[in-house]
Amino acid sequence: MEEIGSHVHDVIIIGAGPCGLALAARLCEDTPASLFTESEHQRYHWMKSSASSKRNSKPLRTSRRSHTAPDRLLHGPKVACPLDIAVLDANQSEWMGGWNNNFKRLGISHLRSPMFFHTDPRDRDGLLEFAYLEGQEEDIREITGVVGKDLSKHQRKQKASKSRKSQEIAYLDERDRKDFFRPSQSLFARQCKIIAERYNISDMVQNSKVTSIAYSDYRAKSGIFTLQTSTGVKRARTVAFAAGSAAPPSIPLEYSFVHQNFEHVSLALAPTSPDSALPVGLRRRIAQGRPSSVAVVGGGLTSAQVTNAAIGIGVSKVHHIIRGSMKVKHFDFDLPWVGKYKNFLLASFWSADTDEERLEMMKAARGGGSITPEYKKILSNLVKISKAEIHENTKITDAKWDDDTAKWTLETKPSTGGLEVDHIVFATGAPPVFHNIEALKPLSEMAPIKVVGGLPCITEDLMWNDDIPFFFTGHLAALKLGPAGPNLEGARQGAERIAGKLAEIFSEDRPDSGYGSQSGDQKSEVDMGRLGLGRDNQFDILASTSDSSQ
Incomplete structure (x- = not known):
């Protein structure tokens, strides 16, 4: 059993499902897709390859696609995570254990989500790329009837003019057709396994049920979370709750x-x-x-x-x-939320004045x-x-x-x-009821939080409040993420927001560390940790690298 005065983790993630995996992977990724374009990926991976070749006599084999070694395109080298992270799951000791069991129990062959809903922080098209790289194109199924290919432009205009709710008609651009396929469960599970291996986090999950969470030194910088668990006491500077709605199936x-x-x-x-x-x-x-x-x-x-x-x-x-x-x-949720006008809808959602208004927008979009x-x-x-x-x-x-x-x-x-x-x-579902989560009651008593529709009203950074670095992602963060928050889309969105705030927190406490930068003989010409977190200017790094090569 772990004693109270023992090790303090940087981050403890509660839940080893898609949201937990997406967050852990994002915290280890140097060049996330949210900050880097494909061409920038190629440039930075080439810079890392170049630095590596100076230390090794054997040249790296490159592909025709770019100046990037094949293993860096998808699987990539194993990465040492810059933070001390622990992952606790009440039912499993491996990533995606509960998810995989549920699919197996009901004999579900394919996911409901489209190809761009996944847990890979490096590439928005990571799952599609994985399918083609593995030669598993037969494992993806087209989502028919969403692109509007059977309707001519004239027919679409006619349909829109006859409908009283023409603003709800959303057709997707032909260029987005590749996104609207559904992956098989086996393909998705394999990709999740590869992601865990890439970031060297496969053995990070502990089968440990959290029963209580307390926070000391409230409103102080050095506050520490103390978690009472089935395997002892755990301590961390920050905690992320990634266990879905945390509501077990129940009878209404x-x-x-x-x-x-x-x-x-x-x-x-x-x-x-x-x-x-x-x-x-x-x-x-x-x-x-x-x-x-x-x-x-x-x-x-x-x-x-x-x-x-x-x-x-x-x-x-x-x-x-x-x-x-x-x-x-x-x-x-309704198709417009993933259609070509989704940014307009999300902007309306995020600019809503109150969480009550956002809840009504969510209800309208999801509709039961x-x-x-x-x-x-x-x-x-x-x-x-x-x-x-x-x-x-x-x-x-x-x-x-x-x-x-x-x-x-x-x-x-x-x-x-x-x-x-x-x-x-x-099979009536498990609606979230925040106040029923026993483990969070000590925190709720110390710092009460408003709840709307069973969901907590958290900050834009998905924190409990501005003083308590307790984060939510997935279902319980839906009031900030949008109608797709409870789904796989919320996993990546939540991971991005939390990673940005953690970068701010740890850069304040460790100004010289860069949160993920390398030191000593392992430090390379490119500080990919600071780049990935948006802490350094990308063009300054390119300029300094160019100067050093002259």
């Missing part, structure tokens, strides 16, 4: 009547559930060849995936119950649970062969368990004649 309060027989109910993607989406008893019944039926409650993509997975393992009939109407969208056209087609096919039945605009008003028949009888509004099922699966 309106369905509290099922708690009396909770053993016959399960939650989709609950950490404590078995590998399958269904309990052991029901799977045993299926294996015996006996008829079985399941009710799946929810209107989002996960509910559709649970329905498909249940039938895939042998359930005779699935009743898919949706409180509203089934919404079909390519993404969790939705499924993709692909799963809409899958469900329609299951309905055609009588394997599934979709009950839209239907709410369960009561449910009674009969021990003799071992079945639930569901009363619904409108009535469906008393549905009888063997099991109920709730």
Whole structure:
């Protein structure tokens, strides 16, 4: 067990999912895509290669693409992270463990997100490049119907003139077509593994659950966070919360009547559930060849995936119950937020006067649970062969368990004649409720924070407040990141903002270190650490390098 007076980390990241990986990788990256163009990448990598060749007699092999060694194009050399970082995850001891398990449990082959939603800080097109470099073009699927290729310019004008909401029509430019493909889960997982290897952070994750976080010396520069965890006490100068909404799957309060027989109910993607989406008893019944039926409650993509997975393992009939109407969208948010006018929408979001206004914009953009056209087609096919039945605009008003028949009888509004099922699966999501996060209650008591819609009202730098260097990224930072904040897009956006603020914090305390600059015999002609953090002028560095070469 680690003692209180022991080592103090520079940064502790809570959560080893996409947001945690994106942040850790960004803190180790010298030339992030947010600050460097492709041509600048090539120039700086050439400068590093040139400096390396002076120390080594063997020349570096270059590619036809640029003056860059092939291993530097994507995989790159292993990089020593400039900060002392620890990563804590409550359920796994490896990057993306929970993410990968959830995809495997539901048999999901492809992500919902487009190709430019990923965790690589070096290149916006990093995932697309990885697919082609690995020769895995077959692992990406086109997102059809988003570019508007089937409509002529005249047809688009006609459609816009007939619509009362013409401002909501968003067609993507043909040049963006390459972005609107979906990667397979296996391709995405391999890229995440390569990213961790590139930055030498593969072994950084500790399986450790954080139970309490306290901050000492409030409003003082030397404040230290003390984290009580399942593996002992950890200390850090800064902390980043990257654990999603931190809300485990739960049953909505309106369905509290099922708690009396909770053993016959399960939650989709609950950490404590078995590998399958269904309990052991029901799977045993299926294996015996006996008829079985399941009710799946929810209107989002996960509910559709649970329905498909249940039938895939042998359930005779699935009743898919949706409180509203089934919404079909390519993404969790409306298409304009990734279309050619997304910057206009984001500017409107970021310039909103209040967090309440931003919350309303988020609700309008996301609109609750939705499924993709692909799963809409899958469900329609299951309905055609009588394997599934979709009950839209239907709410369960009561449910009674009969021990003799071992079945639930569901009363619904409108009535469906008393549905009888063997099991109920709730796939109703996990909305964020900031005040319910136990580990953060000591901080909340010390420095209360406003909460809107279950989300904390944090600073533009994603900090708790201007005095406490506790950061949020991903779902809990959505009021600052935008409607795509809870998705993979929020991982990279959040990492960029946090990295910028950490650069400011550590450069103030270590003015000579450059936060990531090298020292001694390892210092090269190019201080890539300061360049990557935006602390040095790029052109001054180029000029000094040119002078030294003369």
